[in-house]
Amino acid sequence: MRIFNTLSGMEEKATSRDGNLRMIICGPTVYDFSHLGHARILLFYDLVARYLILSGKRTTAILNITDIDPKISLRAKEERSSAADISNRFIKELMIDIQSLGINTLCIARTSDYVETAKKIILELCGKKRAYFSNGNIYLDTSSLVSYGKLSQMSREDLVNSRVDIAPGKKNPNDILLWNGIDDFGQKYYDKSLGVGVPWWHMQDASVAMSIFNGLYDMHGGATELVYPHHESLLAQLQVLTSNQRPVKIWNHVGLVSINGKKMSKSLGNIIRIRDLIRKYNSNIIRLYLFSKHYRQPFMFSQSELNKFYSTDETIASALWKEIGSKIPHRRTRLTKEFTSYIENDVNTPAALKLLIETAREGESTADLRYMVRIFGLVY
Numbered sequence: 001m002r003i004f005n006t007l008s009g010m011e012e013k014a015t016s017r018d019g020n021l022r023m024i025i026c027g028p029t030v031y032d033f034s035h036l037g038h039a040r041i042l043l044f045y046d047l048v049a050r051y052l053i054l055s056g057k058r059t060t061a062i063l064n065i066t067d068i069d070p071k072i073s074l075r076a077k078e079e080r081s082s083a084a085d086i087s088n089r090f091i092k093e094l095m096i097d098i099q100s101l102g103i104n105t106l107c108i109a110r111t112s113d114y115v116e117t118a119k120k121i122i123l124e125l126c127g128k129k130r131a132y133f134s135n136g137n138i139y140l141d142t143s144s145l146v147s148y149g150k151l152s153q154m155s156r157e158d159l160v161n162s163r164v165d166i167a168p169g170k171k172n173p174n175d176i177l178l179w180n181g182i183d184d185f186g187q188k189y190y191d192k193s194l195g196v197g198v199p200w201w202h203m204q205d206a207s208v209a210m211s212i213f214n215g216l217y218d219m220h221g222g223a224t225e226l227v228y229p230h231h232e233s234l235l236a237q238l239q240v241l242t243s244n245q246r247p248v249k250i251w252n253h254v255g256l257v258s259i260n261g262k263k264m265s266k267s268l269g270n271i272i273r274i275r276d277l278i279r280k281y282n283s284n285i286i287r288l289y290l291f292s293k294h295y296r297q298p299f300m301f302s303q304s305e306l307n308k309f310y311s312t313d314e315t316i317a318s319a320l321w322k323e324i325g326s327k328i329p330h331r332r333t334r335l336t337k338e339f340t341s342y343i344e345n346d347v348n349t350p351a352a353l354k355l356l357i358e359t360a361r362e363g364e365s366t367a368d369l370r371y372m373v374r375i376f377g378l379v380y
């Protein structure tokens with residue numbers, strides 16, 4: 001499969017180092033219910049993983065869930081609850097959404113389970129003089145990182161101007177916060193060398209990657225808005241930790257879903273929750289709608305467009321019902337080859353979906369249709 005790599009700006013073949021294709025996907029921060037934007041990411045990588053597995057490639061796809069974050073503590077404060085109660089509650093809710101969307105290819109990693117690794121690798125970076133203490137925080141020194149900014153296509157000057165994690169005592173304005181020992185937002189960990197604090201966002205992902213894959217893997221996926229500073233900082237940390245300039249081969253990103261031209265956000269009150277969609281539509285309709293757009297294309301949600309997929313779902317169901325006993329073909333046919341070529345070409349789901357719908361309408365190649373339905377994760 002060829003898939004777009006944000007790092008090189010080109011489509012590249014997704015290959016494994018040793019026969020097991022390893023992926024990490026940035027999932028939601030668990031302080032609220034998951035929404036349509038999350039569904040798009042979850043369903044897209046579920047499709048990628050399912051396609052690879054069904055094509056006979058061993059694949060390990062990890063969904064990374066951030067459960068250490070000031071937003072979680074803020075919600076806890078609002079609800080007079082604890083951060084642990086909030087994150088536990090919304091992880092449970094996320095699992096319900098994942099199940100109701102029929103996603104079964106992603107393994108969950110909760111970042112708070114990897115704090116011990118975070119402490120260990122932060123100390124290792126300090127020992128190598130690649131990280132430093134300043135006013136209670138610890139930062140990664142970015143001055144010696146030659147390719148820092150490449151993923152987000154930012155020059156040194158752009159990076160200086162963008163200024164992340166603003167705090168006094170940093171050696172360079174774009175040095176990356178690894179351990180936050182200053183801000184007290186209700187989630188605390190302790191280490192005798194590091195003191196009290198929390199591993200910061202990008203370091204949480206680095207800890208998961210180091211624990212599970214030794215920091216070397218084939219694909220990292222997530223929303224486009226995560227390219228900078230999140231993925232740029234994660235890549236920098238992994239480069240130092242693994243002494244490898246290309247610890248992750250492909251960085252892949254999924255476009256934004258907006259509503260009336262605006263980003264979905266809690267403060268604007270325009271969030272479409274996965275569970276509200278599931279109440280009205282089934283998971284097939286949601287998949288069909290989201291796969292009708294190319295994953296890299298940002299798009300605006302349209303209720304009327306979504307509604308159109310009711311009848312598509314029925315067309316597919318009735319085509320399959322006509323020939324209940326038909327089996328997925330053992331050998332590739334002309335139609336399955338064509339379908340596969342679209343998926344192989346940067347996961348072109350709109351073209352693949354068009355063929356799937358045509359095949360359902362014609363109603364003559366039910367066995368081929370079953371193959372397509374299975375790759376799309378549709379359930380009949």
Ligand SMILES: [Zn+2]
Pocket residue numbers: 026027064205230
């Ligand atoms: Zn992440």
